[in-house]
Amino acid sequence: MWAMAIVTLGVGMAALGYLLFRTMEYRIVEWRKKLPPGSMGWPYIGETLQLYSHSPNSFFAAKQRRYGEVFKTHILGCPCVMIASPEAARFVLVSQAHLFKPTFPASKQRMIGPQALFFHEGAYHAKLRKLVVSSFTPDGIRGMVSDIEDLALATLNSWEGQKVNTFMEMKKFSFKVGILKIFGSREKLDMDDLNESYLTLEKGYNSMPINVPGTKYNKSMKARRHLSKIIGKVISERRERGEGDNEGPNFLGTLLAHKDEKGGRLSHEQMVDNIIGLIFASRDTTASVLTWLIKFLKSSPALLDSVTAEQESVRQQKSSLDYKLTWEDMKSMRLTTRVIQETLRVATILSFTFREAVEDVEYKGYIIPKGWKVLPLFRNIHHSPEFFPEPHKFDPSRFEVPPKPNTFLPFGNGMHSCPGSELAKLEMLVFIHHLTTKFRWDFDESKTGVQYSPFQVPQEGLPIRVERK
Template sequence: MILYKPCHLLNCSDKKLGYSNSNLFTVTTSPPSIKNLKREEQQQKMEWGLISISILGLGICWVLNLVVRSMNSWKYEYKLGEKRHKLPPGDLGFPFIGNMWSFLRAFKSAHPDSFLNSFFTRFGKTGVYKAFMFGNPSVIVTTPEACRKVLNDDQHFKPGWPLATVELIGRKSFVSISYEEHKRLRRITSSPINGHEALTEYIGYIEEIVITTLAKWSRMGEIEFLTQVRKLTFRIIMYIFLSSESEPIMEALEREYSTLNYGVRAMAINLPGFAYHKALKARKRLVAVFQSVIDERRTLKRDGVAIKAKKDMMDALLEVEDDNGRKLTDEEIIDLLVMYLNAGHESSGHTIMWATVLLQNNPEFLQKAKVEQEEVVKKRPAEQKGLTLKEIRQMTYLSQVIDETLRWVTFSLVVFREAISDVKINGYTIPQGWKVLVWFRTCHLDPETWPEPMKFNPSRWDSLVPRAGTFLPFGSGSRLCPGNDLAKLEIAIFLHYFLLNYRLERVNPDCPVQYLPHKRPKDNCLGRVIRI
C-alpha cells in the first residue's frame, strides 16, 4: 500500500526547488514502464551469466590445477607400481619446478620454516616427505634418527647433489665422487688442515692476521662486518692452500666465490641475468686462475726453481700418487681447490660474524665468554707470547658459544644423497634413484631437543651431550667435513682477540635477515669495530 501525503503539507510547490506539486505527484504515482522492466530483466540475466561464467572458470582452473599438479605423480610415482603406495606422504608440486617455488618463496621471506611447516600441517610429523626439489623426485628427511641413518649408510646411499650444483662445484669434488674416491682424496687432503701438528703450525699465522686486521678495521670507521670477515677467512685459507697473500688476487677470487654461491641455491636457469648463469661464468674464471697456478708450479718444478720452503696444499696435490703410481689430474686438483677454498672461508666467516653479533646482543653471555679469555691470558707463562693449541682446547665456554652459534645459524641447510636401492625409513619406502634431502635445520631447531630453539643460549651446553643426529653442523658419517677442526680454530682465535679488545657497534641492529644463499643480515652487518 502506498501512502500519499498532501502536497501542500510537503510544500512541494516551492519555487526555489524548481518543481511543482503536479510534477512531483506524477513521478511518484506513475507505474514502472515496460521498457525499464525489460532492462532490469536483461541486467539480471547478464549478472547471472557472469556469475555462471566465473563459477565455470573457477571449476576449470581447479580441474586444470589438479591435472597439472598430478603430472609429476603420474610421471614418477605410477611407474613404481605397488611400491608407490609405500611412498612417504607429500606433494610433488608442479611439473618442472616441483616445490621449488614454495621453497624459494619461504627462504626469501622472513619465515623460512614455513616451507616445511606446510608439509607438517598437511601430512603430519612423519619425519619423511616426498617432494620434487632441484629438478628431481626427492624425499626430505627431518628427524635426527632419519638424518643420521641416511648420512651413515654408505651401502644404500651415495652423493646425490643436483647436476646443476655439480656443474658449479665440480665433477671431481667431494660432492659427486664415489665412496672409494672420496676416502682416498680425503686421506690425501685432510693431513695439511687437521691434526695436532697441522693446527699448531697455523696458529701463529692466524693470530698475526687476526690482530692486524682487527686493528685495521678499528681505524676504518663504518664497514660491512660480514664482508670484511669473509675476506679475512679467505686470506687464511688461501695461505694454507696456495701460500698466496696477494690482496688483489684474493679480493678478485673472493668476489667470484660470492657469485658462485648465489647460484648454488638458485633455480638452474642458464640464461643471461639469472644467478645460475652468473655462477657458471664465475666458475670458469676460477678454473682459469687455478689452471694457471698449476701450470706455473709445474714449470718451476721442471726447471728446478725453488719457490718456497713451506709446502702448501697445492704442492701436496701435485705430488701425491695412489697405490698404482697414478697422480691426480688437473681437473681433480682444480675441483678440489674450488670446493675447499669455498667451504673453507664461507662457513667460518658467517659463523664468526653471527657469534660476534649474538654475544653483543646478550651481555650476560658476552661477559662470561670474556672472563674466560681473560683467565687464559692470566694463567699464561710470562715468556709465552701467543695462544697455544692446548689453551684453545681449554676454552670450554667459548667452545659452547661456537657450538650454539653453529646450531642457531645452521650454515649448511641441507645435504643431498641418492638411494642406491629401495630403502625403508620410518616405515616408508625411498625408491632407488630418488634424491634424499637431509634437512639439518629441523634437527637444530627441534624444540623437543632444544628448548626455545630460536633463542641463543650457550649455557644450554653446560651439561649437554647432544643425542646422535641432533647436532650436525659438519655433517656425519664418512663424509664429515674434513676442515671442521681448522674452522673451529679460526673462529676461536678471532673471538679470543675480539672479546679482549674490541666491540661491534651495528648501524642497523634491527636489520632484516635473508636466508639465501646463507643466513645473514641484509646490510652485511654494517657497523663499526671499536677498540675498548
C-alpha cells in the first residue's frame, strides 16, 4: 500500500517537474528570440482542447484577428507557429521547403509508422514519393475506372429505399477504393477486419500520446499492431508467389518490384508503414468531401439540375443501358469538376498541414525556433474574402478562371503535396455520375450543424434517404 503511494507520488512529482521544465524552456526561448505573438495555453496540453472541442474556423479566425497572419500556439504536445497567408504558405511549402521537414504529432507518427513517406525528406523521401507518384499518375489510375464504377454502383444499390449515414458509407466506399489501389482487384482480403481495425486506429489520431490501458491512444496502438499483421501477411504471401504473379497494377506490386541502384529492396516495415500511411491519406478526406458534395448539391436545386443534366448528356452518348464509363468521359464533366473544386474550398477538409523547422528560421522579423511545428492554415486562406469574394457562398462559377497562385491548396503544395489527388477526383466524378442519373435523395434540412471527428463533416454524418428514380 505504502509502496504504491510512494510510486504514485513519485510519478506525480516527475510529471509536475517535467511540466515546469517545459514551461520555463518556452519562457527562455521567448526571452532570447523574437517569437510571433500568441498564447501557449496550459503546460503540455497547450490549446489542444480549444482547437479540437470547437469549430476550427472559430479558433483560427479568433487567433488571426487578435495576432495577425503569423502567431504561436501549443497543440498536441508541440509548440507551433501558425501561418495564414498565401505568401507564408509558399515560403514554408515551396520556396524554403528545405527548412521545414514534414512531420506530424508523435501520436500520428507512431500510429501510421515511422517509415511512412510523410515523415521523411531527402533521398528516402524522394525514392518513396517517386514510387507513390508513379502509382497515382493519370496513366496509373485510368485503368481503375471500371473497378471504381463497380464499387460505386454496389454502394448506391445497397442504399436504395434506405436511410443511411452518408459519411460512414462514404468511408466504406473510399476505403474499398484505397484497398483496391493498394492491393489490386485479385487479392482476397477480409474487408470487415481491415475496416474495423482501421476504424479503431483512426479514433486515436488526435489523442494525446499517453499509452495507458483504456485510453484512445492505447486502443489505437493495439489496432495498429493488428492491422500491421494483416498487411504483413499479404506482403509475405505476395513475396512467396513472386513478382511475376500477374497481380495487375497496384501499389504493393510497385513496392515489391522496386530495387535501388545497388539492388536493395524496401524492408517489410517500410512497406507496412507506407501502406497504412496511404490508407490514412486516402480514406476520411475523400469520404468527407463526398459527404459535403452530396449535401451542397441537394441544398442547391438549380445546381443539382445542371450537374444532373451534364451527367445525363454523358449517359446519352452510350449505346446501351448497361454501359461503362471511360477515362475520356471524365474530361467532359466540367461543371461537376468545378463543383468538386468549390466543395474542396468551402469544406477545406484539411484545415492545416504540419511541418517542422530544421533550424531557426526568420520570417517577417519573427524567429521560428528549430524543432517547432509550423502549420500553414489552408482554411483561413480558402475563406479569405480577399481571394474568394463572399467566401462562405457556394459558387462553383468562381473556378471558371484559375484561382490566384497559392490561394487554393486542397491537396497542399510543393514536393509533399498529396499524390493521390487525381484518384480522389476520379472517385468523386464516377460516384456523382451514378448518384445523379439513377437516384434521388433527401435529408433533414433542419439539421445544419457541423461535427469535428477530426475532419469537419455535416451533423450526424448527413443521414439521407435514397430512392431510385
